[in-house]
Structure formats: C-alpha cells, structure tokens
Amino acid sequence: MVDFAYSALTPDLILDAIESVGIYPESGLLALNSYENRVYQFRGEGLTRYVVKFYRPQRWSREQIQEEHDFSFELAESEIPVVAPMRFNGESLLEYQGFLFSIFPSAGGREFEVDNLEQLEWVGRFMGRAHQLAKATHFQYRPTITAQSYLHQPRQVLFDSGFIPDYLHTSFFTVLDQLIAECTRQYQPKSLIRLHGDCHPGNILWRDGPIFVDLDDSRMGPAVQDLWMMLSGDRQEQLLQLDVLLEGYSEFCEFDNDELSLIEPLRAMRMVHYMAWLTKRWQDPAFPHNFPWFNTTRYWEDQVLALKEQLAQLNEPVLSLLPHY
Numbered sequence: 001m002v003d004f005a006y007s008a009l010t011p012d013l014i015l016d017a018i019e020s021v022g023i024y025p026e027s028g029l030l031a032l033n034s035y036e037n038r039v040y041q042f043r044g045e046g047l048t049r050y051v052v053k054f055y056r057p058q059r060w061s062r063e064q065i066q067e068e069h070d071f072s073f074e075l076a077e078s079e080i081p082v083v084a085p086m087r088f089n090g091e092s093l094l095e096y097q098g099f100l101f102s103i104f105p106s107a108g109g110r111e112f113e114v115d116n117l118e119q120l121e122w123v124g125r126f127m128g129r130a131h132q133l134a135k136a137t138h139f140q141y142r143p144t145i146t147a148q149s150y151l152h153q154p155r156q157v158l159f160d161s162g163f164i165p166d167y168l169h170t171s172f173f174t175v176l177d178q179l180i181a182e183c184t185r186q187y188q189p190k191s192l193i194r195l196h197g198d199c200h201p202g203n204i205l206w207r208d209g210p211i212f213v214d215l216d217d218s219r220m221g222p223a224v225q226d227l228w229m230m231l232s233g234d235r236q237e238q239l240l241q242l243d244v245l246l247e248g249y250s251e252f253c254e255f256d257n258d259e260l261s262l263i264e265p266l267r268a269m270r271m272v273h274y275m276a277w278l279t280k281r282w283q284d285p286a287f288p289h290n291f292p293w294f295n296t297t298r299y300w301e302d303q304v305l306a307l308k309e310q311l312a313q314l315n316e317p318v319l320s321l322l323p324h325y
Contacts, residue, residue: 049106109205124248154276
C-alpha cells in the first residue's frame with residue numbers, strides 16, 4: 001500500500017495549524033478545487049475570509065516555495081493584482097506538525113471572460129507589467145520548462161505505469177514518440193523569464209479588473225507560456241484574441257513574435273505532462289474521486305487520437321499577428 005502524503009492532515013490538525021498563527025476560524029472549512037495541494041476557505045473573527053493552503057509533501061522544497069512567495073510579493077508591491085500569502089512575524093511559509101502551509105486573504109471575484117476583448121486587453125497590460133518586472137532576475141530554485149521535464153520524463157512515467165492497455169501500447173507510444181521528437185525539435189526558446197506558469201482563465205478572477213491567483217506552478221520559461229492558454233476557439237478567433245492580448249501587453253513589455261512558434265509545442269508539452277501528472281497522483285484518493293474518467297480504456301483511446309491531432313497541429317502554419325495600418 002502506498003503511504004499517502006495527506007493521511008495525517010485531519011480537520012483538527014488543519015484548525016490547530018491555523019490557530020497556531022493567531023487566527024481563529026468561526027466557520028467550517030470549505031474545500032476548494034485544488035488536487036495537488038489541500039486548500040480550504042474559512043471565515044475568521046470579524047467574518048474576514050481566508051484561504052489556507054497545505055503544500056503536498058515532497059513536491060517543492062522550502063526554497064522553491066519561498067521563491068514563489070517572494071515573486072508574488074514583488075509583483076504585489078509593484079501594484080500588479082496578484083494574491084500573495086500573508087506574513088506572520090515576517091514569515092509567509094509556515095509549518096505545523098510536519099506540514100508546510102500558507103494563509104492567503106480570500107479574493108472574491110467573477111470568472112474572467114476569455115471572449116471579452118476588453119477584459120483580455122486589460123489582462124494583457126498587467127501581464128506585460130508582470131513580465132517586465134520578471135525579467136529583472138532569474139529564479140534560483142524554481143524549475144524551468146524543458147522538453148526533458150515536460151516530455152521525456154513524463155513519457156517514462158507513462159511507460160512504467162502499466163496503465164496503457166496492451167492493445168493500445170504500440171500505437172500510443174509510437175505517436176507519443178513522434179510528438180516528442182517534433183516538439184523537441186521545435187521547442188527552442190531564445191530567452192527565459194520568471195513566469196506565473198499556469199496562467200489559464202481559471203487562475204484569473206475579475207473584480208474591477210483582473211486578479212491573478214495560484215502561482216504554485218511558477219517557473220522559468222518563455223513569455224508566451226503565460227499568454228497562450230488565454231486563446232480559444234478557431235484560428236480566426238485566436239488571431240483576434242492574440243492581437244488584443246498583445247496590444248495591451250506591448251504597452252509595458254516588448255514581445256518577441258518568434259515565440260508564437262512555441263505555442264503548439266507548449267500545448268503538446270502540457271498534454272503529455274498532464275497525462276503523467278494524473279498517472280503519478282493516482283494513489284491519492286482525491287484523484288479517482290475527481291477524475292473518474294482517467295485510466296479507462298476510453299480515456300487512452302481518446303489520448304491516441306488527441307496526440308495524433310496535436311502532432312498534425314505542430315505542422316500547421318504558426319499564428320501570426322494581424323497587420324496594423
């Protein structure tokens with residue numbers, strides 16, 4: 001039986017951890033949609049809402065988590081709307097009974113509307129400001145988006161898992177290896193900066209403007225990584241969205257148009273990395289409960305098709321900016 005990382009994280013321990021820093025919950029704990037970590041919202045004295053986050057043991061080192069926190073403080077101090085952790089006696093990374101945790105102010109807001117061009121331009125402006133600041137230095141401890149970590153290592157996880165059905169094994173790894181080879185050839189970023197890392201619409205709230213949350217996947221990578229996940233729809237829709245996004249972005253930070261050629265490799269890398277992530281976490285009881293469709297025969301059949309489609313997409317013309325007159 002695999003020793004499960006969160007088995008000792010009981011409700012009493014969570015409440016004791018929160019109280020250890022002088023906050024006394026006056027409501028129950030509402031579990032939020034986070035599977036990598038354990039995240040709960042609660043109300044404290046005066047009906048103030050907080051979020052407590054318990055980090056998955058052995059995922060990040062103390063130095064890596066602190067570096068993420070320091071980056072968020074840097075952004076917040078430059079008036080970039082990011083939710084940074086709270087400090088207690090000068091410390092944002094806390095520990096209780098062997099668990100590392102942090103407490104954040106609860107940020108309410110509406111869902112960011114990716115098809116709202118005005119909102120998209122606004123997000124672009126703040127992301128441009130964030131990236132201009134991010135260029136000032138490099139992460140020392142956080143990882144980098146590489147073909148090795150997003151393709152080759154995940155392939156080994158998938159191969160060793162035994163999850164892929166025997167009758168699909170050859171076809172799955174044949175197309176996966178073709179995809180990895182093409183991505184490795186195409187993914188050659190010229191420059192790397194500090195990133196949010198997982199800037200999809202679900203990590204952007206809207207309340208009189210955008211609010212960026214959850215820098216848990218922050219790392220070094222090309223700037224376009226923080227932009228491409230906001231594109232959706234068919235090619236023409238994506239071209240319009242990209243044009244609006246970069247119009248705002250370029251007010252504060254220069255964008256290298258050559259990075260547009262990295263969008264499809266990054267999409268493919270995210271697909272492969274995600275499959276391996278689910279595979280590695282399958283022993284966590286939260287995963288079979290929340291991802292019941294994973295590791296079924298139908299799932300792996302669909303992945304073969306999805307990999308083939310993405311391989312074809314890698315050979316399509318690169319998105320290019322609309323001409324301005």
